[in-house]
Amino acid sequence: MDEWMNYEQFDRQTWHSFFPTNTVRLSQDNLEDIKSLNDRISIQDLQDVYLPLIKMIQLRYQNFLEWQMQKANFLRQSVHRVPYIIGIAGSVAVGKSTIARLLSILLNKLLPDKRVELMTTDGFLYPNAELKRRGIMDRKGFPESYDMEKLLKFLNDVKAGEPELKAPTYSHQVYDVQLDKPQLIEQPDILIVEGINTLQLPTNQRLYVSDYFDLSLYVDADADLIEQWYLQRFGLLLDTAFTDPSNYYYPYSQGDREAAFKMARDVWQRVDLPNLEEFILPTKSRANVILHKTVGHVVDRIYLRRD
Numbered sequence: 001m002d003e004w005m006n007y008e009q010f011d012r013q014t015w016h017s018f019f020p021t022n023t024v025r026l027s028q029d030n031l032e033d034i035k036s037l038n039d040r041i042s043i044q045d046l047q048d049v050y051l052p053l054i055k056m057i058q059l060r061y062q063n064f065l066e067w068q069m070q071k072a073n074f075l076r077q078s079v080h081r082v083p084y085i086i087g088i089a090g091s092v093a094v095g096k097s098t099i100a101r102l103l104s105i106l107l108n109k110l111l112p113d114k115r116v117e118l119m120t121t122d123g124f125l126y127p128n129a130e131l132k133r134r135g136i137m138d139r140k141g142f143p144e145s146y147d148m149e150k151l152l153k154f155l156n157d158v159k160a161g162e163p164e165l166k167a168p169t170y171s172h173q174v175y176d177v178q179l180d181k182p183q184l185i186e187q188p189d190i191l192i193v194e195g196i197n198t199l200q201l202p203t204n205q206r207l208y209v210s211d212y213f214d215l216s217l218y219v220d221a222d223a224d225l226i227e228q229w230y231l232q233r234f235g236l237l238l239d240t241a242f243t244d245p246s247n248y249y250y251p252y253s254q255g256d257r258e259a260a261f262k263m264a265r266d267v268w269q270r271v272d273l274p275n276l277e278e279f280i281l282p283t284k285s286r287a288n289v290i291l292h293k294t295v296g297h298v299v300d301r302i303y304l305r306r307d
């Protein structure tokens with residue numbers, strides 16, 4: 001069976017033609033915000049790929065708001081604010097958090113009266129100490145390394161409009177969850193949730209994380225390319241965060257650079273690649289939108305699931 005039969009596929013040019021960019025004006029500040037993503041997203045990518053994407057998200061969001069009104073009318077309830085949740089899935093190091101940040105900047109710009117917040121599911125990993133206690137430190141990122149019950153309960157509370165929720169956070173710098181630095185989630189209108197497990201099937205819970213999503217995106221690329229991006233990020237961290245003696249990878253920042261990269265390649269091959277193949281890739285066909293990236297993070301194809 002054709003794996004893509006329920007998707008429409010667009011090349012970059014066609015996708016761009018759906019929303020020619022001169023209709024959105026970005027201020028210098030917005031551009032600076034976007035550039036602070038380290039020049040990683042080019043203005044060309046912004047125009048060709050991300051502005052049409054954000055326009056489509058805006059249309060879907062309007063539709064969602066309309067439905068909330070109609071539903072309240074039908075059920076003879078008063079309209080209450082329900083957050084719109086966007087999930088972003090894909091491999092470790094494929095660029096999920098970079099895209100999530102860009103989308104949040106653009107949504108803030110397009111919908112200035114809406115509160116847009118961004119979080120990652122990495123904070124729901126068990127702390128390193130607990131992973132070690134369970135003997136699964138080398139399974140970090142695999143389904144069993146997350147407290148899925150806690151994540152589901154959290155998303156349920158967000159949807160229910162609970163005020164001032166505290167999301168646990170994760171630091172790539174420290175290589176651990178930061179129990180003392182929770183992120184406040186304060187009744188957002190739109191919440192972007194990025195993480196490798198956002199489309200994962202439940203292991204023993206009855207709910208999917210994605211049951212709480214109003215829209216889901218999967219960021220896709222060839223594994224060989226993602227490995228390069230993983231190693232590039234490792235190189236950056238090796239020169240910065242890992243030089244802190246409290247960092248998990250500190251010894252590698254002090255020793256031979258080639259040995260450090262050898263270790264990182266080994267971690268990719270033993271941990272992140274098998275996780276991609278066994279648990280992350282199979283979730284791709286559940287996403288509403290698939291962004292396919294090629295060399296240099298350039299998005300060359302966009303897939304939309306028929307609905």
Ligand SMILES: Nc1ncnc2c1ncn2[C@@H]1O[C@H](COP(=O)(O)OP(=O)(O)O)[C@@H](O)[C@H]1O
Nearest residue numbers: 040041091092093094095096097098229233297
């Ligand atoms: N559009 C892009 N252009 C260039 N580099 C990028 C782009 N998106 C991400 N990167 C780089 O790729 C690496 C992984 O990106 P990141 O957003 O951290 O991925 P994830 O959140 O999926 O782990 C980082 O080093 C980041 O700087």
Ligand SMILES: CC(C)(COP(=O)(O)O)[C@@H](O)C(=O)NCCC(=O)O
Nearest residue numbers: 091092093122140141196267271272
């Ligand atoms: C915390 C993560 C599971 C999540 O990755 P992300 O999507 O944030 O890049 C990953 O970065 C990770 O730590 N994996 C374990 C093996 C490794 O050190 O790469």
